[in-house]
Amino acid sequence: MLKLGALVFVLSFLLVPPLPGQNSDIFPYSWKVEELENGLRIVSIPLNNPNIISYYTIVRAGSRNEVEPGKSGFAHFFEHMMFKGTKAIPRPAYDDFLTRLGAGTNGFTSDDLTCYFVVFAGRENLEAVVRTEADRFINLFYDEEMLKTEAPVIEGEYYASVSSPERRLAETLRDAAFVRHSYKHTTLGYLADIQDMPNQYEYSRLFKKRFYAPDQTILLVAGDFDHAQLMEMVKKYYGDWERSNYILETPLEPPQTEMKRVHYSWPTPTLPRLAVAFHGPAYSDEKIDKAALDLLAEAAFSRSSPLVQRLVVEEQKCQSLGASFPDRRDPYLFTIQAVVKKDEDLPYVESQIFQEIERFKAEPVASDRLAEIKSNRRYTMAGALETTDGLAGTLVGYLSLTADPGTLNRLFRLYDRITPEDIMIMAKKYFVKENCTIATLSGGKTQ
Amino acid sequence: MKKLAPYPWLGIFLVGIIGLAAACGKQNPNRLSTELLPVEGQPLIHLKVLLKVGSANDPTNKEGLAYLTFNLLANGGTRTKSYQEIARLFYPLAATISLRVDKEMSVFSGTIHRDNLEKFYAVFKEMLLDPGFREDDFIRLKTNQLNFLRKTLVGNMDEQFGKEILNLMLYEGHPYGHHDAGSVETVEGITLDEVKAFYKDQMVQGNLVIGLAGGYPPDFPDRMAADFSVLPESFTPRLSLPKTRRPDGLRFILAEKQTPATAISMGFPIDLTRADRDFFALWIAGAHFGEHRQHLSHLFQKIREERGQNYGDYAYIEHFVQGRDKFPDTNYCRQQQYFSIWIRPLANSNRHFVIRQALRELRKLIEEGISEERFELTRTYLLNYTKLYAQTLDERLGWQIDSHYYGYKDFLAEAQAELAKVNRQDVNRAIRKYLNFENLDIAVITQDAEGLKKALVENLPSPITYANPNMPKNILDEDLIIQAYPLHVRPENVRIIPAAEFFKKPGIPGEP
Numbered sequence: 041m042l043k044l045g046a047l048v049f050v051l052s053f054l055l056v057p058p059l060p061g062q063n064s065d066i067f068p069y070s071w072k073v074e075e076l077e078n079g080l081r082i083v084s085i086p087l088n089n090p091n092i093i094s095y096y097t098i099v100r101a102g103s104r105n106e107v108e109p110g111k112s113g114f115a116h117f118f119e120h121m122m123f124k125g126t127k128a129i130p131r132p133a134y135d136d137f138l139t140r141l142g143a144g145t146n147g148f149t150s151d152d153l154t155c156y157f158v159v160f161a162g163r164e165n166l167e168a169v170v171r172t173e174a175d176r177f178i179n180l181f182y183d184e185e186m187l188k189t190e191a192p193v194i195e196g197e198y199y200a201s202v203s204s205p206e207r208r209l210a211e212t213l214r215d216a217a218f219v220r221h222s223y224k225h226t227t228l229g230y231l232a233d234i235q236d237m238p239n240q241y242e243y244s245r246l247f248k249k250r251f252y253a254p255d256q257t258i259l260l261v262a263g264d265f266d267h268a269q270l271m272e273m274v275k276k277y278y279g280d281w282e283r284s285n286y287i288l289e290t291p292l293e294p295p296q297t298e299m300k301r302v303h304y305s306w307p308t309p310t311l312p313r314l315a316v317a318f319h320g321p322a323y324s325d326e327k328i329d330k331a332a333l334d335l336l337a338e339a340a341f342s343r344s345s346p347l348v349q350r351l352v353v354e355e356q357k358c359q360s361l362g363a364s365f366p367d368r369r370d371p372y373l374f375t376i377q378a379v380v381k382k383d384e385d386l387p388y389v390e391s392q393i394f395q396e397i398e399r400f401k402a403e404p405v406a407s408d409r410l411a412e413i414k415s416n417r418r419y420t421m422a423g424a425l426e427t428t429d430g431l432a433g434t435l436v437g438y439l440s441l442t443a444d445p446g447t448l449n450r451l452f453r454l455y456d457r458i459t460p461e462d463i464m465i466m467a468k469k470y471f472v473k474e475n476c477t478i479a480t481l482s483g484g485k486t487q
Numbered sequence: 488m489k490k491l492a493p494y495p496w497l498g499i500f501l502v503g504i505i506g507l508a509a510a511c512g513k514q515n516p517n518r519l520s521t522e523l524l525p526v527e528g529q530p531l532i533h534l535k536v537l538l539k540v541g542s543a544n545d546p547t548n549k550e551g552l553a554y555l556t557f558n559l560l561a562n563g564g565t566r567t568k569s570y571q572e573i574a575r576l577f578y579p580l581a582a583t584i585s586l587r588v589d590k591e592m593s594v595f596s597g598t599i600h601r602d603n604l605e606k607f608y609a610v611f612k613e614m615l616l617d618p619g620f621r622e623d624d625f626i627r628l629k630t631n632q633l634n635f636l637r638k639t640l641v642g643n644m645d646e647q648f649g650k651e652i653l654n655l656m657l658y659e660g661h662p663y664g665h666h667d668a669g670s671v672e673t674v675e676g677i678t679l680d681e682v683k684a685f686y687k688d689q690m691v692q693g694n695l696v697i698g699l700a701g702g703y704p705p706d707f708p709d710r711m712a713a714d715f716s717v718l719p720e721s722f723t724p725r726l727s728l729p730k731t732r733r734p735d736g737l738r739f740i741l742a743e744k745q746t747p748a749t750a751i752s753m754g755f756p757i758d759l760t761r762a763d764r765d766f767f768a769l770w771i772a773g774a775h776f777g778e779h780r781q782h783l784s785h786l787f788q789k790i791r792e793e794r795g796q797n798y799g800d801y802a803y804i805e806h807f808v809q810g811r812d813k814f815p816d817t818n819y820c821r822q823q824q825y826f827s828i829w830i831r832p833l834a835n836s837n838r839h840f841v842i843r844q845a846l847r848e849l850r851k852l853i854e855e856g857i858s859e860e861r862f863e864l865t866r867t868y869l870l871n872y873t874k875l876y877a878q879t880l881d882e883r884l885g886w887q888i889d890s891h892y893y894g895y896k897d898f899l900a901e902a903q904a905e906l907a908k909v910n911r912q913d914v915n916r917a918i919r920k921y922l923n924f925e926n927l928d929i930a931v932i933t934q935d936a937e938g939l940k941k942a943l944v945e946n947l948p949s950p951i952t953y954a955n956p957n958m959p960k961n962i963l964d965e966d967l968i969i970q971a972y973p974l975h976v977r978p979e980n981v982r983i984i985p986a987a988e989f990f991k992k993p994g995i996p997g998e999p
Contacts, residue, residue, distance in 0.1 A: 085644070123782075135782045139864055142871020144812055146780075154959070159812075161874040188955030189795045196797035199748035203645040238954035246843040305744050308642045311634055344578035349571040356627050359634065381634065412579035419581035419600050426531055426598075429812070429877045483642065 041219030069436035113229020174277035234312030285343035310483035404460030533880035535698030551669015563624035652930035693722020731756030754827030779803025817885025856915035
């Protein structure tokens with residue numbers, strides 16, 4: 041047997057975050073925020089880990105920005121177009137650059153953001169990355185034919201998950217729950233809009249002009265570099281990027297006035313699914329509404345909660361049961377979702393979910409239980425910050441919401457202040473039947 | 488199997504592994520072994536208990552037993568604690584135990600903050616050493632496993648479904664030749680007593696590798712080893728696997744279901760693993776031809792980028808499971824490997840064209856080899872990209888274990904030296920030696936399977952159309968060649984099987 045317990049090595053990739061103590065900031069690294077004259081915000085987190093740099097470009101535009109009819113899925117489509125190259129660095133040269141760099145690179149689109157990342161080894165490569173990324177954001181070039189060739193790829197991406205009932209349930213739920221707001225559609229968009237993308241060249245130019253601009257964008261750089269040198273490079277390469285000054289007005293979602301119910305019939309056999317959703321508040325690190333409901337989601341619907349233990353483990357009615365309430369810039373859905381084992385148990389599971397909700401409206405969460413929940417959140421966050429890329433990936437969402445990394449610390453301080461009474465008040469405020477949409481999905485009997 | 492001599496490890500990112508393998512020395516095969524990766528000051532600790540046993544160790548007619556047994560440890564109660572109590576204990580610690588079961592390896596793992604190590608470990612240890620084998624946990628997890636086989640796998644995840652059908656085809660009559668979760672018929676027949684017996688047989692010291700990474704206390708490895716030394720001193724001999732065989736011709740299985748998109752996986756067994764010297768040359772070939780989810784992939788360029796057919800197209804020279812981001816996951820080591828091509832779902836109307844295109848590109852790879860330019864680009868890529876593979880404690884420890892499995896001190900470090908030695912001729916020699924374009928198993932999930940069978944067998948033309956009316960002439964010219972590219976498909980080599988028939992029994996439906 042090996043006995044190397046006394047030997048200690050310093051590993052270069054791993055970060056060494058301090059303890060997530062109750063009184064310390066949850067985000068344990070120091071950061072710098074600067075803004076160029078054109079509005080480009082730079083969030084820089086220099087770290088003492090040799091080798092790796094995570095370079096993220098966060099465009100604060102996602103499917104939320106698709107406010108016009110027929111344009112659902114466009115932010116995601118535009119993410120694809122962003123890889124088409126420029127006149128100075130055409131696509132093959134861009135690919136060649138990233139390939140030689142051996143970078144981990146991709147883009148992803150969400151409701152509120154589109155993010156592009158290049159994770160690479162070696163600080164000597166930083167300037168080339170800054171130069172190349174700045175070039176494609178400022179000088180992206182594609183013609184109509186390139187767009188027409190790329191558009192069907194989105195349909196392919198749609199097909200890649202076409203056999204997933206989760207995706208279909210989410211589409212069905214959002215479409216029913218929202219009337220006006222662009223959160224009505226998913227990031228991939230409606231199939232009909234996807235199929236019309238080859239005809240959207242002119243709109244794509246407009247989309248770029250509005251949202252691919254420095255005043256809509258944040259650079260997040262974490263890892264092994266010198267901040268002053270980074271800023272010199274950023275000024276040099278991004279300084280001429282022109283503002284758009286565009287202000288998006290998302291349609292205001294009217295208050296829901298009656299409970300809605302929708303069903304999707306899956307063509308082949310599947311475990312049935314249930315989603316119970318309530319319109320909830322937008323992300324905030326100041327108002328307690330969202331934070332209190334985050335903690336309620338844990339108290340009522342995490343794997344340690346009485347309801348989940350009963351329905352999943354004891355009664356075995358559900359294969360899984362949980363709640364999700366993503367942070368969004370505008371008010372979004374608090375959703376309880378169950379994968380049920382038998383179609384005939386859907387009504388029972390639904391009734392149990394409502395019964396539990398009523399209990400949380402009537403009884404405060406025990407204070408020791410609340411302490412456990414806060415502990416879980418702190419340790420979960422500490423685990424997510426294990427690597428340079430982990431911390432950058434964690435920050436992306438928060439930066440898209442507020443453009444300020446300090447929001448994470450403020451949020452966790454807000455969690456610390458939430459009391460059992462706060463949770464009960466928010467349960468009463470948001471979990472009312474008129475504010476609820478229920479979506480179900482069940483399968484056919486034969487293939 | 489040919490093993491490489493140890494090479495100096497290069498790259499500062501790998502200093503942590505120095506000397507660990509050497510320190511292993513000769514060891515008693517009946518006793519457990521340990522893999523350590525201490526990191527001073529790191530508040531996180533990663534624990535692994537790896538068993539050198541997997542679904543290939545399932546007894547005949549009990550396929551799915553390894554998965555069910557280990558799942559009962561990871562997601563069931565202990566003798567003294569119910570699963571609910573464990574969930575409540577773990578929750579404030581943000582702790583979970585994950586399980587992966589592959590053909591010849593199964594791993595329990597968890598990451599914990601050092602504040603909570605003792606509380607976590609007390610339960611973790613009990614889960615593995617003193618399991619409850621409770622009837623209600625058994626029923627719950629068995630039902631989940633059956634639902635996965637009956638509904639989820641065949642109905643809700645076509646890309647994975649395609650890969651699993653390919654596995655059935657590649658390993659027909661072989662210990663790898665069933666799904667890790669088994670089949671409906673065999674899982675239904677498993678009793679709790681059989682689970683207990685399998686645990687008793689397989690949870691023995693010689694099958695175990697205990698792994699620790701991060702900021703654990705200095706005495707912790709000895710404590711953990713002593714705790715797990717209560718297990719019997721014994722081991723399961725490594726499986727003696729039958730020699731794999733290439734399929735005879737192009738063999739299709741068309742899994743038929745109602746679907747707007749066709750999922751395709753194809754491949755053949757190859758007589759090479761990471762332990763072979765030729766691996767590095769073939770690695771370059773594989774990355775050039777189909778690097779996972781990278782623009783570098785030639786197939787991606789031809790099928791997606793030039794023609795917009797689907798979301799991506801890739802190729803692999805060993806079993807590949809995606810881990811964090813797009814990097815390969817660890818601890819899926821196998822004695823035998825296979826080459827595969829993964830065509831992501833595409834419109835049914837274009838399925839025949841893309842099957843032709845993928846096979847034609849494979850032929851061109853074998854007949855024309857890799858160009859000097861692509862060789863140099865791909866090698867540079869691998870030298871740099873692999874530096875990103877092992878970042879988390881889980882990944883670093885995983886790579887360390889895999890290195891030792893395949894006979895390296897440190898595979899990723901040694902790869903730096905090995906890749907640097909490979910030349911283009913080596914790559915082209917390896918391509919010709921290990922790959923072929925005439926004998927492949929091809930799994931297709933689609934509707935109107937009869938239509939595809941007829942098109943394949945009769946070599947009907949398969950033209951495609953584009954949204955872009957001004958496609959480049961060179962692509963349209965090539966399309967004319969592809970749409971008529973002859974495939975030699977014998978009618979008896981195209982089996983049409985309803986999707987719902989899969990995984991009722993361990994192998995290919997309808998086969999003995």
